[in-house]
Amino acid sequence: MRRLGAVLAGLLLAAVLVPALTGPARAGDPRWVxxxxxxxxxxxxxxxxxxRIMVPFGCTRAPYYSPDPxxxxxxxFHQGIDVAMRCGTPLYAGLRLxxxxxxxxxxAYGDNPVLLRSRRHHLDLVVGHTRRVYVQEGEVVPRGTLFARANDRGAPDGCHLHLERRALGGDLSTAVSPRTLMHLTPAGPA
Incomplete structure (x- = not known):
């Protein structure tokens, strides 16, 4: 009788947890456009x-940007790439910075953006909308290091990663597409 009770309790728990884990995880953030x-x-x-990429680099119809000549x-004009991802998604250094x-x-980058620099590659990298940052100013971040987690701070369109490549020490006007630097590899359709 105890075994039957344990089995029923396990099935009930599974009936509650499985939809809770699979439903929302597949749905994404309802604010994503x-x-x-x-x-x-x-x-x-x-x-x-x-x-998936939400907003690519360059001209966009996204309403968050002023008209650009x-x-x-x-x-x-969007100076970076926005990648839709759940809040808390780990962000890693793709190179030593x-x-x-x-x-x-x-x-516009949220209240906790990260600015990373590589003198070797002559670039700065702006990482916007982070929830938690594990590195501090002056610290060298080796490639592959978890340095932050994605968030929606400062982002009206839900949780995502904003990655922006700029010239070394440059401002927004020096931004170029970060796509090659990101080494985006197709993993299949959404």
Missing amino acids: FYTHDTTRYSSPWFAGAH RCAHGHG RVVSNATLGP
């Missing part, structure tokens, strides 16, 4: 899992 026709999920050394139809002061970054 994808401003691209690309439905591919990508993996990268910069983050755990495989995720480089773009048609009054569209704005040093943490530098984020004082020059505005509120």
